[in-house]
Amino acid sequence: MIRPAAPVGTLALSALLAGPVVALPAAAQAPAAAETTAPRFSFAPVDGGALKLDRETGRVSLCAKGPRGFACEAVPDSRDAYEAEIARLQAELDALRSAGAAQPRPPVPPAPGTPPDMSDLDRAFSYMEHFYRRLRSMIEEYRAPNGQERL
Numbered sequence: 001m002i003r004p005a006a007p008v009g010t011l012a013l014s015a016l017l018a019g020p021v022v023a024l025p026a027a028a029q030a031p032a033a034a035e036t037t038a039p040r041f042s043f044a045p046v047d048g049g050a051l052k053l054d055r056e057t058g059r060v061s062l063c064a065k066g067p068r069g070f071a072c073e074a075v076p077d078s079r080d081a082y083e084a085e086i087a088r089l090q091a092e093l094d095a096l097r098s099a100g101a102a103q104p105r106p107p108v109p110p111a112p113g114t115p116p117d118m119s120d121l122d123r124a125f126s127y128m129e130h131f132y133r134r135l136r137s138m139i140e141e142y143r144a145p146n147g148q149e150r151l
Helices: 010-018 078-102 118-141
Strands: 041-046 049-054 060-066 069-074
Touching: none
Parallel strands: none
Antiparallel strands: 041 049, 049 060, 060 069
């Protein structure tokens, strides 16, 4: 029995013991890439041609024989209209956000426990004083000259 100097796989050893080795074409030795993956396009027969579905993008085309031979024309898709509307609304929203960033933001209420701003308190008292004076003048208009109220 002859022993090889380096270890050899069982397939090579059985081929060596079985007789002459016949070289196989590359296609027969390993599965082709097309066999292991699904095809990109699928077709379905329809009246006047065939529908072609692109499995990667989801686009559908109608393939038919025309005056210059076969041609595939994209089928209108409502998804395209939705995507266009979404893109338009997104651009409008971005424009509104950028315009809103330039406008002053509303004042932030003070944290609990902090003393109120005295200018706010002064404005509130001024408003109430103005309200009271106006209300009194309206009441005085409706009083009778002798001090009695008229109704």
